[in-house]
Amino acid sequence: MGWDVDDSPCPAIEGIQKEGKANAKKTDDAIVDSILLSCAAETEHHEIAVYEGLIINARAMGRDDVVRLLEQNLDQEKHTLDEVKRAMEQARRPRSSGRDGAPAALRGRAARVIGRGPRCSRSRGR
Numbered sequence: 001m002g003w004d005v006d007d008s009p010c011p012a013i014e015g016i017q018k019e020g021k022a023n024a025k026k027t028d029d030a031i032v033d034s035i036l037l038s039c040a041a042e043t044e045h046h047e048i049a050v051y052e053g054l055i056i057n058a059r060a061m062g063r064d065d066v067v068r069l070l071e072q073n074l075d076q077e078k079h080t081l082d083e084v085k086r087a088m089e090q091a092r093r094p095r096s097s098g099r100d101g102a103p104a105a106l107r108g109r110a111a112r113v114i115g116r117g118p119r120c121s122r123s124r125g126r
């Protein structure tokens with residue numbers, strides 16, 4: 001769109017991560033997975049809201065080409081949120097059900113969400 005990219009850390013995501021880390025330190029190991037996954041869900045909800053706003057603005061500017069790309073990103077974020085929600089449900093199932101909390105891959109993903117410092121999807125006009 002001819003704008004400079006603002007790839008500075010997103011204060012909202014940093015706040016979610018900070019809260020998640022603080023809560024994980026304060027709690028019992030048995031529910032750390034749930035806390036990390038809740039943090040991941042909050043992050044995905046934020047990212048979805050950002051993409052929805054960007055899509056509205058791109059559509060208003062008549063940039064259907066950009067809208068299509070943003071919608072692809074939005075779909076990915078929604079898919080990730082669905083995965084996180086499923087992992088949250090698994091993490092809360094009693095161990096007697098034969099499940100052992102969230103799948104390792106999703107636990108790792110949640111931990112990466114907390115530790116990676118995602119960037120805001122923002123651009124800065126000239």
Ligand SMILES: [Fe+2]
Nearest residue numbers: 044047077080
């Ligand atoms: Fe995401």
